[in-house]
Amino acid sequence: xxxxxxxxxxxxxxxxMAALPFGIGEYGHxxxxxxxxxxxxxxxxxxxxxxxxxxxxxxxxxxxIGAYTVAVLADHLPFGAILVVxxxxxxxxxxxxxxxxxxxxxxxxxxxxFGLAELVRQLITWFETSVTHTLGRYIFVxxxxxxxxxxxxxxxVITLALRWWIEQSRLGLAVHAIGDDETVARHAGVNxxxxxxxxxxxxxxxxxxxxxxxxPRWTYVEPSIVFNPTISFxxxxxxxxxxxxxxxxxxxxxxxxxxxFEWIATRFPxxxxxxxxLVFVAIVFLVPGGLLSLIDKWRARGSGEQxxx
Amino acid sequence: xxxxxxxxxxxTAVCALTLTSFSGMAAAQDRTxxxxxxxxxxxxxxxxxxxxxxxxxxxxxxxxxxxxxGLTLPDGSKLPLEIIAYDDxxxxxDLVRSVERxxxxxxxxxxxxxxxxxFNLAVAPLFARFGYPQLAGTSVVPNIDGLSDRWxxxxxxxxxxxxxxxxxxxxxxxxxxxxxxxGKVAMISIADGFGIELSSGAREAFxxxxxxxxxxxxxxxxxQDFATLLQEAEGSGADIFVAYSYxxxxxxxxxxAKLASYNPKVFHPGVGTNFPVYAPMxxxxxxxxxxxxxxxxxxxxxxxxxxxxAEILGKAPDSWASPxxxxxxxMLQQAIxxxxxxxxxxxxxxxSGTFDTILxxxxxxxNQLKDLWYIGQWQNGNFVGISPTDxxxxxxAVIPKPDWN
Numbered sequence: 001x002x003x004x005x006x007x008x009x010x011x012x013x014x015x016x017m018a019a020l021p022f023g024i025g026e027y028g029h030x031x032x033x034x035x036x037x038x039x040x041x042x043x044x045x046x047x048x049x050x051x052x053x054x055x056x057x058x059x060x061x062x063x064x065i066g067a068y069t070v071a072v073l074a075d076h077l078p079f080g081a082i083l084v085v086x087x088x089x090x091x092x093x094x095x096x097x098x099x100x101x102x103x104x105x106x107x108x109x110x111x112x113x114f115g116l117a118e119l120v121r122q123l124i125t126w127f128e129t130s131v132t133h134t135l136g137r138y139i140f141v142x143x144x145x146x147x148x149x150x151x152x153x154x155x156x157v158i159t160l161a162l163r164w165w166i167e168q169s170r171l172g173l174a175v176h177a178i179g180d181d182e183t184v185a186r187h188a189g190v191n192x193x194x195x196x197x198x199x200x201x202x203x204x205x206x207x208x209x210x211x212x213x214x215x216p217r218w219t220y221v222e223p224s225i226v227f228n229p230t231i232s233f234x235x236x237x238x239x240x241x242x243x244x245x246x247x248x249x250x251x252x253x254x255x256x257x258x259x260x261f262e263w264i265a266t267r268f269p270x271x272x273x274x275x276x277x278l279v280f281v282a283i284v285f286l287v288p289g290g291l292l293s294l295i296d297k298w299r300a301r302g303s304g305e306q307x308x309x
Numbered sequence: 310x311x312x313x314x315x316x317x318x319x320x321t322a323v324c325a326l327t328l329t330s331f332s333g334m335a336a337a338q339d340r341t342x343x344x345x346x347x348x349x350x351x352x353x354x355x356x357x358x359x360x361x362x363x364x365x366x367x368x369x370x371x372x373x374x375x376x377x378x379g380l381t382l383p384d385g386s387k388l389p390l391e392i393i394a395y396d397d398x399x400x401x402x403d404l405v406r407s408v409e410r411x412x413x414x415x416x417x418x419x420x421x422x423x424x425x426x427x428f429n430l431a432v433a434p435l436f437a438r439f440g441y442p443q444l445a446g447t448s449v450v451p452n453i454d455g456l457s458d459r460w461x462x463x464x465x466x467x468x469x470x471x472x473x474x475x476x477x478x479x480x481x482x483x484x485x486x487x488x489x490x491x492g493k494v495a496m497i498s499i500a501d502g503f504g505i506e507l508s509s510g511a512r513e514a515f516x517x518x519x520x521x522x523x524x525x526x527x528x529x530x531x532x533q534d535f536a537t538l539l540q541e542a543e544g545s546g547a548d549i550f551v552a553y554s555y556x557x558x559x560x561x562x563x564x565x566a567k568l569a570s571y572n573p574k575v576f577h578p579g580v581g582t583n584f585p586v587y588a589p590m591x592x593x594x595x596x597x598x599x600x601x602x603x604x605x606x607x608x609x610x611x612x613x614x615x616x617x618x619a620e621i622l623g624k625a626p627d628s629w630a631s632p633x634x635x636x637x638x639x640m641l642q643q644a645i646x647x648x649x650x651x652x653x654x655x656x657x658x659x660x661s662g663t664f665d666t667i668l669x670x671x672x673x674x675x676n677q678l679k680d681l682w683y684i685g686q687w688q689n690g691n692f693v694g695i696s697p698t699d700x701x702x703x704x705x706a707v708i709p710k711p712d713w714n
Contacts, residue, residue, distance in 0.1 A: 230400060
């Protein structure tokens with residue numbers, strides 16, 4: 001009953017989101033693209049990092065790989081085919097990197113994932129400078145902003161549905177066990193490396209696709225543009241604000257923060273960096289468990305007396 | 310099952326925020342001002358360049374217009390400026406969205422260009438689609454000729470990489486021919502858009518001119534130690550040292566060359582040489598250093614510009630793109646004075662008209678400004694233009710460059 005209602009609500013919400021571009025102007029479309037992009041990024045990030053508690057700063061590595069794939073192939077393949085290729089490349093890199101590094105734990109993984117973005121960027125730069133002798137690439141793909149938004153919405157639906165399915169399945173149990181204590185999980189018979197690798201790969205492919213879908217909006221791409229580390233940080237902060245451990249947490253973090261950033265950038269362009277820094281600090285101090293954990297707290301307070309009695 | 314309640318909360322949040330953010334922002338306009346908008350990188354990786362070159366000149370121009378009582382329209386009336394400035398945080402997606410916002414939400418009359426080659430290319434299709442003229446004063450682009458066909462109201466004012474290379478060759482070639490230089494060139498370049506474009510233009514131009522490129526190396530972004538590269542350049546026996554570097558690298562290259570007493574007959578580092586801080590940073594001992602850009606230090610209009618920039622903004626402008634950006638704003642101002650606020654007419658006027666600016670009388674060819682200083686040299690405390698060698702106000706190149714001390 002509750003499950004059916006949930007699915008129904010999800011479908012209605014998706015339809016409402018799909019209808020949003022009608023009746024708003026081109027700036028509105030741009031805002032929707034940006035918002036949906038961060039919903040996908042934060043949700044995809046939390047798909048791996050939420051339950052396993054591996055903090056990854058590799059978001060922009062995959063995001064950039066997606067964008068760069070489009071830049072390289074834009075003149076040679078239809079857009080749909082490019083997306084498939086981008087997904088496959090993202091998957092390949094994720095598997096390669098995942099197998100090599102998911103043994104790292106804690107801060108070592110954070111540092112590695114941050115370095116990965118820089119590594120990919122330097123590799124592409126090296127290739128372009130030494131082999132093709134050019135760096136910037138033009139992207140001329142005929143696609144409207146609204147179409148990009150719908151593609152991202154589809155990707156967001158897939159991301160959330162995957163998360164939901166994982167939480168329902170035995171895989172979800174295994175993942176949470178890893179997040180709680182990796183050693184215990186291993187002794188309980190969980191294929192720890194396999195589970196982590198699978199999640200990391202799925203999450204990375206989704207992020208790669210998000211970069212690929214958005215790339216046609218930029219016309220011109222070079223490594224310093226698409227491998228902007230700020231994207232990794234913002235994604236992380238959004239997911240943390242909402243609470244990466246829950247299916248809707250990243251969405252609940254991405255939407256308000258996105259509009260806050262947009263508002264700050266337009267109203268206080270000169271104080272942008274300062275205000276953002278203060279916001280980050282406030283999040284860490286005031287809502288360390290994520291916004292959605294506050295709901296649990298209120299609910300616990302409401303029902304607390306009964307349960308204690 | 311927590312799914313439903315959380316889902317609903319999130320759904321409500323999404324809808325509420327999305328809807329409220331679009332409503333009631335754009336008010337009806339009655340004509341009491343001319344709205345000018347721009348989005349530049351006030352923060353992030355591009356902030357250093359944007360804050361040195363683009364933003365000060367936008368602010369200076371706005372103050373000048375205000376002091377003059379506003380922008381003049383064809384009927385002689387004046388309207389004050391209303392400036393709307395956004396920060397793109399050095400992210401293309403933010404820049405694209407800001408321009409969409411300026412065009413569709415704020416409905417500004419004109420949009421000023423962002424900072425940097427890549428960023429100007431990124432918004433060119435938007436400016437074209439929304440019908441705004443784009444005066445790109447910080448964009449050095451390759452294959453510049455195709456751009457104005459694709460985006461007819463885009464104007465590229467800082468030249469092409471080929472033009473810089475050929476102008477440098479024009480300075481070097483006579484000195485090689487009369488034996489002052491041995492014709493060997495050592496070139497290093499940063500492995501980034503700027504370095505790659507300029508070095509590939511230079512490679513071709515040097516070869517065509519019969520110069521001998523004895524060293525040709527790239528270095529990655531963020532390099533700080535150039536001792537090895539400079540040693541190799543010195544060891545190569547080249548009289549001509551050329552670096553296509555960014556400001557940080559330029560400062561490091563210069564400091565390390567001085568430290569090692571490496572004093573080639575032609576010393577040409579990249580961007581940053583044209584910055585006002587370059588001379589004081591090196592105790593003023595920069596006589597004879599060449600680089601991109603330059604100004605005509607004897608021009609009264611330029612002297613006046615330098616003085617007002619320093620007085621009003623509290624710092625001197627750079628001697629490359631800064632005057633070009635200010636001149637581009639003067640062009641826009643005069644085009645508006647002739648054609649009013651009709652953007653199509655203003656674009657047509659920019660393409661075909663002649664304008665009186667701090668760089669003298671300017672007109673564009675194929676949407677490009679070709680009459681500008683490509684190569685400059687520090688002489689008596691000014692970074693003066695030495696090429697094109699036939700341009701009015703040109704200074705003679707000093708070759709060989711004097712000793713560092």
